[in-house]
Amino acid sequence: MSERSLRGTQLGSRSLESEAGVEPAPRQLVEYRCEDGHRFSVPFSVEADIPAQWDSGTHGVGLRVDGGATEESDVKPVRTHWDMLLERRSFEELQVLLDERLAYRRGDLPAAN
Known part of the structure; x- marks a missing residue:
């Protein structure tokens, strides 16, 4: 089996494609603030629907600083x-x-089909 594998490659190896000429998708940074005053930013695509709340992972749930519209369910x-x-x-x-x-169950009426 080892004869068929390519030399110098391994599982999880890096891609051989270069990133030259690749432009990343446009992004925006949205700032959130937790109850304890902790501020953090999260990158979103410019096309994404921005949530009103985001979990910081360490300080709890933060609310948008810019007061974006709350999500309607x-x-x-x-x-x-x-x-x-x-x-x-x-x-x-x-x-x-x-x-x-009920009348049928009581026996007052014959069965109707």
Whole structure:
């Protein structure tokens, strides 16, 4: 197996490509401040949505210094089975169905298919 491997290469070796002519993506530094006054900066892409909070890793969660807009959650409220049922039938229709099924269970009505 060693005959087939390239000489001078190893796992985790450096890339043989040069970085000449490679331009990094545009970045912006966003400054955050923790409750204890600790300030730190985090680099983000200029196209990124900047979060209002960031964990410094040592001093806790920091808030944006520039007072950027707080994030609004786009999470839809959870729809329950009852909510979906009310979208298909009115409360009065459901009451009629319930009364019919209870009467059937009591033996007052024959089975309806």
